[in-house]
Amino acid sequence: MPNGPTGQAPGAGVLLAILRDGQARTRGELAQLTGLSRSTVSQRLDGLIDRRWVVAGEDSISSGGRPATVFAFNGGARVVLAADLGATHARLAVIDLGMTVLAERAAELPVDRGPERTLTWVVDAFQELLAGVGRDLASVCGVGVGLPGPVEHASGRPANPPIMPGWDGFPVPQWLGDRLGAPVLVDNDVNIMALGEHWAARPQVDHLIFVKMGTGIGCGIISGRRLHRGAQGTAGDIGHVRVPDSEAPCRCGNAGCLEAVAGGASMAAALRAAGIEARGGRDVVALMRAGDLRATRLVRQAGREVGVVMASIVNFFNPSVVVIGGDLAEAGEQVLAGVRETIYSRSLPLATQHLGIRVSELGDRAGVLGAAVMVVEHVLSPGALDQIVTGAQ
The missing domain is CATH 3.30.420.40 (ATPase, nucleotide binding domain)
Incomplete structure (x- = not known):
């Protein structure tokens, strides 16, 4: 794999992107795929292993000597909180990085109650779902939310939503982020449903x-x-x-x-x-x-x-x-x-x-799966992972 546009060698995020296909690989295989030296691959892997993004195991096939150590993506390292809020109902889920749904809940929830009442219910429900699967907020790496109206994706703020009185310009990412302690991405509910349907089906x-x-x-x-x-x-x-x-x-x-x-x-x-x-x-x-x-x-x-x-x-x-x-x-x-x-x-x-x-094919689960896809692709992007591993954030 050639150097990136900045001329820098691939970082830890690129190694994780390779391993996310579910196939375990040795240091030698990763070095061959990236063009990095084995020592550099080992250094990059150490940062991923320290944060449990990657786990090591013993290869079952030996070439005659000591079995080579293989490395695999750890989908259970963190969880994502996903919320699909419709006009009259909500579906929430706790999903791991391998896109396994650990817990979910659906409820009648009129969005016209306003942002603070609606999102307070969302925060409480997320905490209950996390507790039910033995996780806490420290294990959450991101939150994805879909809203039933226009959303300025860059800021995550609803923009003049016709069926959401009181929501116009409300700082959803900041409000939820302050209470859940993780980055929050917000999009229109149809966009996240499209993401979910495309990813899963x-x-x-x-x-x-x-x-x-x-x-x-x-x-x-x-x-x-x-x-x-x-x-x-x-x-x-x-x-x-x-x-x-x-x-x-x-x-x-x-x-x-x-x-x-x-x-x-x-x-x-x-x-x-x-x-x-x-x-x-x-x-x-x-x-x-x-x-x-x-x-x-x-x-x-x-x-x-x-x-x-x-x-x-x-x-x-x-x-x-x-x-x-x-x-x-x-x-x-x-x-x-x-x-x-x-x-x-x-x-x-x-x-x-x-x-x-x-x-x-996904029915009313398309939204929560799409919200999780949105967060996972953001959090696990090579650039974002490199920042985390190098301590930039």
């Missing part, structure tokens, strides 16, 4: 769009196997794309937005107007499954409306997979049929020739 896919159909509607974009956030972090906000021939008022202040036509909240409101009790998208899906024809028609039409917007995006971005997630994805083929109908009829044949349109 479709890592071989280069170009993927994850569409969340819940109380609101949004999409996360994986381009070249990397999350695309845009200049300010608002890439993929399709929920406020104007739908033709609609004047439905939207919570953002405009009219005719996709969210106002096809979101779970709008469908539940339409059912209530017809005298049918429904609080949100989950109730709409439950009614559909119970055979309610009004709910079934609403779900199918919501799929069509989302498909109209997605057809333009498929033409523009040319993904290989479109994944539908969120509460309304539980409607399965009813919502997929509407999405497919309009995408395939309105998109270019070449763009849809090999296009897959399917429901999320």
